[in-house]
Amino acid sequence: MGHHVRISSEDRRQQIIEVATSLFARQGFEGTTTRQIAESAEINEAIIFRHFSTKEELYWAVIEDQCRIRAGREKLEQALASGGDDEHVFMTIAREFLARDATLPRLLLFSALERHELSQRFFKVHVASYYEILGDYIRRRISEGGFREVDPILAARAFFGMLVYHFQVQELFGAKHFYNIGLEDTVKTFVNIWLKGMRP
Amino acid sequence: MGHHVRISSEDRRQQIIEVATSLFARQGFEGTTTRQIAESAEINEAIIFRHFSTKEELYWAVIEDQCRIRAGREKLEQALASGGDDEHVFMTIAREFLARDATLPRLLLFSALERHELSQRFFKVHVASYYEILGDYIRRRISEGGFREVDPILAARAFFGMLVYHFQVQELFGAKHFYNIGLEDTVKTFVNIWLKGMRP
């Protein structure tokens, strides 16, 4: 028909990244085809290759894009700086973590599983930095006498571990369909176990 | 050259399953080709289709095979029935969990991510049943007054969460290459946090 809508290069690029993000998150890199991305974005497949020279490059643009989104990290820093008591701080973090959208966790897992060698930066921005930040807070609380002497990185991992694993089981393995407990009870249970476990 | 080695159907089938297991675990279902499986097993590709009518069927044979391997579950039940004190019991479980081979966890994650709808049984055998068993033990310890009143399933998830997430970070995300802490220290830290958190 030839009657196509012209859209600016930047907008088009962003649109492709967004569509690709959702598909890569649901099906992984290998499980997603460029044709599928084109159909989903309702554009001609060739347009993808005008903006990204390979599927691989598009994939890294998606990762790069997700690395820019640091909302979670900011919320973490914000919660830690709020000055509330430990219970309030950690419940805020836990609540935020468990209420998340599954897109980023899925992308992270896929990239770790199928693109091992290249996803270091992605991992560092979205995983490692998290428990470095929380580790710093724990270190301070230890020196203040609020927590007992524990490796701060391991303690942070223990905390995130409870949350991340629960999230995985509920969202990825579909456990929420046969065991759905309220968010607030879950948060309270995890934070209580961890905080009691950290007290001197 | 036509000089081929004849092998019994059962052995061949098992050989194919073993090779496929390792490839599916490393690259996922979509990322693994039947040609690659054949090359890896050093057999003609057609042999695969004599034993399994589709790649999908081979995949489910792999899952089925992994479901039969219940060594982990037995060790869990064994540790819980050993009659030692809580610290000994949970350290034994933790040690066993963290020293595992990554094949099964990787298969589980891939199946959850890319074959969501079909991997329920796999999940139930290797994930859900684990914290049902541990949940029962926790329930008993609560009634004995050894642990405080906590949802046993959530408490079990909290415990496994610390272990599984740590394992994922170390093995899948490759954190062990830049942060490698000793197994025994890790085990002790996690078990201490959780046990202290569960005490009345």
Add this chain to the structure above:
DNA sequence: GTAGAAAGTAAGTAAGTACTTACACATGGG
């Protein structure tokens, strides 16, 4: 109004995919 760049498209290509076919060879029982 028109040149030229940018954005769009239909219709490819070569290589790969899961899977099949037709046929060769081995083995054990009658």
Add this chain to the structure above:
DNA sequence: CCCATGTGTAAGTACTTACTTACTTTCTAC
């Protein structure tokens, strides 16, 4: 001995994949 059955293979099939090509349409600047 030879035939039925089971195990092996080379060389396919039809389809899909990532990626290209040659070409058209639209927008902007002068």
